[in-house]
Each structure stands twice: as C-alpha cells, then as structure tokens.
Amino acid sequence: MDEVRNPYGPGAGTPPPALVGREAELRAFEIKLERAKLGRPAKSLIATGLRGVGKTVLLNRFVEIAERAGYRNAFMEASDGGNFPALLATHIRRLIFELDRLGALSERVKRAMRVFRSFTGRFSLDGTLSFSIDVDPERGEGDSGDLSADLTALMVSVGDAAKDRRTAVLFAIDELQYLSAVELSALIMAVHRTTQLALPIVVVGAGLPQMPALAGEAKSYSERLFDFPLIGELAPADARRAVAEPAAMEGVEFTRGALDAIVGITHGYPYFLQEWAYHVWNRADRSPIDADVVQAVTPRVLDHLDRSFFRVRFERCTATQKKYLRAMAELGPGAHRSGEIADVYGAKVTSLAPIRAQLISQGLIYSPLHGDTAFTVPLFDEFMKRTMPR
Structure with missing residues (x-):
C-alpha cells in the first residue's frame, strides 16, 4: 500500500485516526463541563490505566471539547522529579492574562494577579520560579509557605476571575503519578475548595493505575x-x-481473519493496534489485506517494539531490578503475589521490598491490591522473556 497514505500513526499521545470505545468517557466529560459552567457541582476526573491505552489521547480530546465549549484551557505534563508548582504557575499566569484581555478592568482579575504574585514570590525562594507580573502582591493570600493553603488561594482567585468574566477554566494534567505526596495533597485540597464554592473550574488528569490509591493516601x-x-x-x-475504519476511508479493506489476528496479538491495546496496523499497511500490496500479511510483519513489529517502546524502560533499570522484572515475567501476565515473585527470584520478600518500591516509583510496576504486583506496560512480560531468556 502507499506508505504516504498510511492512515495509522503510532506514537506517544498521537491521536488515532479513529477514537473508538471511549464514547462513555467523552459523554461523561461533556456533562461535567456543562454542569461546571452552570455553577453546579461536578466531580473532576482522573483517567487511569496502563501505558499505551490512550490516556493522553483522551486527555487531549477533553481539551478540544472544552475549547469548543468556551473554556480557557491549560494542558500540562508532570515529570518525575519535576516542580509542579512551577509548572502550574506557568500556565496560570497565561490564563490570568487571557482573562484580563476578555473585557474592561475587573477587580477580580486584578486580585488573581496579586494572589499569583504572592504565590510565586513565596515559592521562588528555592530559585525555581521566576515570573514577572506588574502588580503588588496580595498580602496574606497565597504567601504562607504552605503549598496546600497557597495553591488553594490561587485556584480560588482564578475561579473567581473566570466567573467574573462569565467563562470557565479547564486544567488538564498528564502523568499525575509523578506528583509528590505534598503536591498531590495540595492539588486535591484546591479542587475541594473550588468545588465547594461552585467555581467554574474543572480539573482532569491521567495517570497510572495506582492513582486512586495515591489520591486516597493524600486526602x-x-x-x-x-x-x-x-x-x-x-x-x-x-x-x-x-x-478497519481508517483503512476504509482510504478504500482499503481487511479480511475478518486479518483483523482477528491483529486484535489477538495486541490484546486490543490501542498503541499496539496502531503499530501492527501501520506495519501491515506498509507490507500489504493489495486489498483486502489478509492474515498472512499480519503474520509476516509480526517479527518485525516485535523487534521494533523491543528496540524502542520496551527497551527505553528496560535500560533505566539496574541489574537487580531487571532480575525482579524477569521473575515477574516468568509468572505470566496479570498481577502476582510478592511471595510468588520472591520464590522465582530466589530471595526473601523483605529483602526485595526496596527493589519493588524503586520499580513502582519509576512507573514500571504497580500494586493493584495490597501485596500484588503487575506491570504498568502491556505485554512487558513477553518482552522480558525475549530479552532475558532462561
């Protein structure tokens, strides 16, 4: 097939040509937006899931929907070891200026600027925040040095300003699992207060499956x-x-056998569907594309994933961490008890606890239930067996 016309686009957060199977989440989000604009309580949302299931794609679609609904948007990605107050402040500064440009002089918008000045002045003591805004700080608001209290004051001031301008604000935050316990607690407290005051602010996020537990521990x-x-x-x-649908738009069909083969190999994970479909398209020379083409490209796709998607995570690990991951892989897909992993590893559970904690911190594994451990990356067990055969 014509590689230039290839409709598939595997990548990190790359929007698929057909976003299917997420209709319920999109509709639920639209309802939250409309309720928030009306000043009616609406829960914020944190999408959770393994790597490669389309959380970032969904988050980006949320931003598009909010923009069409008249929201002012801020999309950001947290990072391991990053400074969340600085990241958030960068976007809030822009939002405040956007609100200021929406109309004549507004005392609530000016107050948001002053609280922002207080917040950044207090948290710039470590040298990580450096923002210029030509107003005096709002003394006693956003300047206590307690992140929970100060972020709450800042978010409330932004919500008040948005309400005054008859608009609403969406904060979309990806990779939430990288927030520290203090940062996550502060964010939750700020959301709690803006919800209590029925301010037009919606916070949505995305993170690995441990997010509900992390949020529960924080608040x-x-x-x-x-x-x-x-x-x-x-x-x-x-x-x-x-x-099938992206190919059909290009006048190309897949046989049912080819579709079943792709779905079976990928287990239905969106990123892998895109990878296989992309390579199958480039290999096929006629329509309909049959299962033989799928089988022919599979070794090449696996090699590509092993050298990129999987390898980049594997190489971040120490030798003992790799051995731990290999022990998990030996037990197959799904969650496994710590004792089972320790038996395969050949060590006591207590001695492996630090390794397990390190891998959780790195985002390679998570604990779906107390004492259970599972990979955050689909098909990683198969990769480990290919990379570290016994």
Whole structure:
C-alpha cells in the first residue's frame, strides 16, 4: 500500500485516526463541563490505566471539547522529579492574562494577579520560579509557605476571575503519578475548595493505575471529588473498528481473519493496534489485506517494539531490578503475589521490598491490591522473556 497514505500513526499521545470505545468517557466529560459552567457541582476526573491505552489521547480530546465549549484551557505534563508548582504557575499566569484581555478592568482579575504574585514570590525562594507580573502582591493570600493553603488561594482567585468574566477554566494534567505526596495533597485540597464554592473550574488528569490509591493516601475524601475511570484495552469489536475504519476511508479493506489476528496479538491495546496496523499497511500490496500479511510483519513489529517502546524502560533499570522484572515475567501476565515473585527470584520478600518500591516509583510496576504486583506496560512480560531468556 502507499506508505504516504498510511492512515495509522503510532506514537506517544498521537491521536488515532479513529477514537473508538471511549464514547462513555467523552459523554461523561461533556456533562461535567456543562454542569461546571452552570455553577453546579461536578466531580473532576482522573483517567487511569496502563501505558499505551490512550490516556493522553483522551486527555487531549477533553481539551478540544472544552475549547469548543468556551473554556480557557491549560494542558500540562508532570515529570518525575519535576516542580509542579512551577509548572502550574506557568500556565496560570497565561490564563490570568487571557482573562484580563476578555473585557474592561475587573477587580477580580486584578486580585488573581496579586494572589499569583504572592504565590510565586513565596515559592521562588528555592530559585525555581521566576515570573514577572506588574502588580503588588496580595498580602496574606497565597504567601504562607504552605503549598496546600497557597495553591488553594490561587485556584480560588482564578475561579473567581473566570466567573467574573462569565467563562470557565479547564486544567488538564498528564502523568499525575509523578506528583509528590505534598503536591498531590495540595492539588486535591484546591479542587475541594473550588468545588465547594461552585467555581467554574474543572480539573482532569491521567495517570497510572495506582492513582486512586495515591489520591486516597493524600486526602481521604478524594474519592468524593474525583471519578477514576479505568481506561483499558478495547473490546474486540472496538479494536477491529480501530483498525478497519481508517483503512476504509482510504478504500482499503481487511479480511475478518486479518483483523482477528491483529486484535489477538495486541490484546486490543490501542498503541499496539496502531503499530501492527501501520506495519501491515506498509507490507500489504493489495486489498483486502489478509492474515498472512499480519503474520509476516509480526517479527518485525516485535523487534521494533523491543528496540524502542520496551527497551527505553528496560535500560533505566539496574541489574537487580531487571532480575525482579524477569521473575515477574516468568509468572505470566496479570498481577502476582510478592511471595510468588520472591520464590522465582530466589530471595526473601523483605529483602526485595526496596527493589519493588524503586520499580513502582519509576512507573514500571504497580500494586493493584495490597501485596500484588503487575506491570504498568502491556505485554512487558513477553518482552522480558525475549530479552532475558532462561
């Protein structure tokens, strides 16, 4: 097939040509937006799931929907070891200036500027924040040095300003699992207060499956503030649509056998569907594309994934961490008890606890239940067996 016309686009957060199987999440989000604009309570949302299931794609679609609904948007990605107050402040500064340009002089917008000045002045003591805004600080607001209290004051001031301008604000935050416990607690507290005041602010996020537990540890009431939809693999029918519909738009068909083969190999995970479909398209020389083409390209796709998608995570690990991951892989897909992993590893559970904690911190594994451990990356067990054969 014509490689230039290839409709598939595997990548990190790259929007698929057909976003299928997420209709319920999109509709639920639209309802939250409309309720928030009306000043009616609406839970914020944190989408959770493994790597490659389309959380970032969904988050970007949320931003598009909010923009069409008249929201002012801020999309940001947290990073491991990053400074979340600085990241958030960068976007809030822009939002405040946007609100200021929407009309005549507004005392609430000016107050938001002053609280912002107080916030950044207090948190620039470590040298990481350096923002210029030509107003005096709002003394006693956003300048206590307590991140929870100060971020709450800042978010409330932004919400008041947005309400005064008859608009609303969306904060979309990716990779939430990288926030420190203090940062996550502060964010939840700020969301709690803006919700109590019925301010037109919606916060949505995305993170690995441990996010509900992390949020619960940060603030016990988080489950009443957020919905935590689990974004998983696509159902077989939706997975087939994700492959078939983009090809059909180019006048190309897949046989049912080819679609079933792709879905079976990828287990319906969106990123892998895109990878296989992309390579299958480039290999095929006629329509309909049959299962033989899928089988022919599979070794090449696996090699490509092994050298990129999987390898980049594997190379971050120490020798002992790799051995731990290999022990997990020996037990197959799914979650496994710490004792089972220790038996395969050949060590006591207590001695492996630091390794497990390090891998959780790196985002390679997570604990779906107390004492259980699972990979955050789909098909990683198969990769480990290919890379470290016994």
